[in-house]
Amino acid sequence: MKRTQRAKRTKRTKPAQRILMKGNVAICEGAITAGCQAYYGYPITPQNEIPAYLAKRMVELGRVFLQAESELAAINMVFGSAVAGARAMTSSSSPGISLKQEGISYLAGCELPAVIVNVQRGGPGLGNISGSQGDYFQATRGGGHGDYKNIVLTPYSVQEMYDLTILAFDLADKYRNPVIVLADGVLGQMLEPVTPSTISHQPIAISKDWALDGCKGREPRKIRSLLMAEGALEEHNWKLNEKYSKIKKNEVRYETYNLMDAEIxxxxxxxxxxxxxxxxxxxxxxxxxxxxxxxxxxWPFPEKIISDTAERLHSITQSLNHLTTFLVVEMNLGQMLEDVKLAVSGKVPVEFYGRPGGGLVTQEEILEKIKQISK
Amino acid sequence: MREEIIIAGSGGQGILFAGELLAQAAMNIGKEVSFFPSYGAEIRGGSANCTVVISDKEIGSPVVFNPSSIIILNNFSLNCFLPRLKKGGLLVINSSLVNTEINRQDIEIVRIPASEIAEKKVGNLKTTNLVILGKYLGKKRIIPMENMLKSIKTVLNGEKELISLNSEALQYGYEYPLVVNSVNPDN
Structure with missing residues (x-):
């Protein structure tokens, strides 16, 4: 009796196991946990640990790892796996993600689930290998040609590199849509403790009744983005739009800190x-x-919390005559800034502090900007 | 507590290894920790550095401009990081290689001939990183020695010879007489 109680207590108080992990490796572990069956990549700093790590782990697990001959090849291999119903992923950094845009547009057009990881570096062009957030527009506006949307998840810790990669696979399957994990070189290279999921993440129970997995005993299926029949393409785009509305309604995610009495x-x-x-x-x-x-x-962008907050800040200014403002901070020269301004809709001022590709914003600089605004 | 450490030297001196070890040990004693390496076209002999933040609370930026401690393994790194050390901060230098005069009066300085100790006492010059890390820990006492030794085992994952060599180096540094602000502790 006593013994059982003791055993129970030990079990309850046992701290969660933490592992010191590199950001890029956390993405790999997240993908493996999510049941990623195939990875295709082509090397580029600062995400090289992803293909390097998966080259070993995927093979050990009896899954597919392939170093493609180019970024274009890699994204189209993802297309191939996705069309067959598998969970597939590719990763790259900014210039490589630019090369993948055609493939991402085709994935969106064909409504295929896929996870694309962008460990951003400074641009434009080859830029350099330091962390950046210059690809916000590319990720959230579609990036390739046509009227489509990617779901874009953005981690801010090594733990989230792991968690959001798992979520990316689930959302991709749920909506038959490409999902971009938008990280950056700093997150990719840094090490932090990660508490791995103890839940088994089997691919969520969605029957892929559209997959091209052999038509023996059933009608053949077709998946394509070329829709030449009168009105067919427009109809398809309206259907996509309906899906995007559903995603906007269901999948907005954000965190807030100290909003209650905040004036900046x-x-x-x-x-x-x-x-x-x-x-x-x-x-x-x-x-x-x-x-x-x-x-x-x-994307979907959390516009409601921002417009609600704008209302509140506006009323503080009205009633207390206190200065209130938003301050957007980015590692680019103002991309998300546009979405914040749209949501704020002129109710209160929107200030900006950013540094472009190659520069990392510091706490001291943001603090200085806060002091400046408060003057 | 909150401690921000930059370890800097040249590529090949084991800068990143020392930082990772420190981060691993800090995590094992329940601290929040982040480790950020300099990365890029790193080559042996080029410059290398890493930033380790250890805290009781959640860590904001993993990149720190004004650290509370710097551990310096060569002359070049001293010039880079000395001006960035916080007022009242701790400078630990490898006096075997660093001979530049230190022009700041508002910091604490600890010198250790780490390369010499590594070569003559431990018997392997490559353990300079662990000797100087040991000295830092001996001064700061933020992580108990037994936890550091455990972490060496974790990071080196069963490499018996390397584990004992690195453990020995760390202990030499840890126990090295604490001499603060003296010009040359060996004379």
Whole structure:
């Protein structure tokens, strides 16, 4: 009797197992946990640990790893696996993701689930290998040709590199849509403790009754984006639009910090949100009423929390005559800024602090900007 | 507590290994921790550095401009990072290789001839990184030695010879007489 009780207690108080993990490796572990059956990639810094790690692990697990001859080949191999009903992933960094855009447009047009990881580096062109957030527009506006949307998830810690990669596979299957995990070089290279999921993530129970998996005993299926018949393409685009509306309604994700009494509200994602949170904590210590909204989905964009907050800030200014403002912080020269401005819709000022490709924003710089605004 | 450490030297000196070891040990004693390496076209002999943040609370930025401690293994790194060290911060230098004069009065300086100890006492010059890391820990006492030794085993995953060599180096540094602000502790 006593023994049982003791055993129980030990079990309950046992701390969750933490593993020190590199951001890029956390993406791999997330993909493996999510049941990714095939990975195709082509090397580029700062995401090389992904193909390097998966080259070993996927083979050990009896799954598919293939180093493609180019980025184009890799994204089209993903297309092939997806069309056959498998969970498939590719990863690259900014210039490589540009090369994949045609394939991503075809995935969207054919409504195929796929996970595309972008560990962003500085651009334009080959730029350099330091972390950046210059691909916000490319990821959230579609990136390739045509009227389509990617679901875009943006991690801000190594733990989220793991968690959001798992979520990416689930959302891709749920909506038959490409999902982009938008990380950056800092997150890819840094090490942090990760608590791996203890839940078994079998591919969620969605029967892929559209997959081209052999038509023996059933009618053949067709998957294509070429729709030449009168009105067929427009109809298809309306159908896609309906899906995008559903995603917008169901899948918005964000976190807020210290919003309750905030008069300066930071909006930042990914590593910039991490730095922004640090700056917020220092500013709070110095008496500044600073809060933070951190989008986790960049598309669908969390516009409602931002417009609600704008309303509240506006009423503070009206009733107390206090200065209130949004401060968007990005590692680019103002991309998400446009979405924040759309959501705020002129109700309160929107300030911006950013550094373009090659520069990393610091806590000190954000703090300086907060002081400047408060003057 | 919160401690931000930059370890800097040249590629091949084991800068990243020392940082990862520190991060691993800090995690094992229940701290929040982040490790950020300099990365890129890194080559042996080029410059290398990493930033380790250890804290009781959630960590904001993993990249730190003004660290509370710097561990410096060569002259070049001293010039880079000395101006960035916080007022009242700790500078640990490898006095075997660093001979530049230190022009700051507002910091604490600990010198250790780490390369010499690694070569003559431990018997392997490549353990300079662990000797100087040991000295830092001996001064700061933020992680108990037994946890550090355990972490060496975790990171080196069964490589018996390397585990004992690195453990020995760490202990030499840890126990090296603490001499603060003296010009040359060996004379």
């Amino acid at each position: 509200v930071l909006v930042a994602f990914g590593i910039a949100a991490r730095v922004g949170k640090g700056a917020m904590n220092i500013a709070r210590g110095k008496g500044y009423k600073v809060g933070l909204i951190r989008p986790i989905t960049l």
